[in-house]
Amino acid sequence: MNRFAEKRFHPLKKHTALYSVLLLLLLTLLFLISIRSISDTTHEEQAESLKAAILRSSVHCYAVEGAYPESLSYLEEHYGITYDKENYVVDYEIIGSNILPDVTVIPLT
Structure with missing residues (x-):
């Protein structure tokens, strides 16, 4: 090695x-x-899945009982719909007994 090299x-x-x-x-x-x-x-996919489940249960109720459910609580009690109420707001708007309800799921977080 060269001692003088920079x-x-x-x-x-x-x-x-x-x-x-x-x-x-x-x-x-x-x-x-x-x-x-x-x-x-x-979170968005879970909201879409919840909306699809509510609509499926509504159609199932219509097929079995001849009318769409009057409220979301009816679906919760009789058709097993459960969801986290702290993370989602569900607007279930019934239009008529023989018209598919309008369902809106809004994620809170």
Whole structure:
């Protein structure tokens, strides 16, 4: 090794720890954003699934009893519809005994 050769200064070596921490923070942020996106998508799909289940139960009630249920509570009591009332608001609007009710499911979070 030559004692008189100049040592070259490499700018990345000086801040390697800083770059590592910044990269870790960036990856953590991307991970949290992706988890949030997946959670939102899942919540929306659950709302659609709840709406489909309510409509299916309404049609089943119509086929068995000859009229659509008068309220959502009737479906809960007799047809086993359950949902998390803290996370969803369900608007069940009956139009007539022989017309399919209008169902709207709104996620709260």
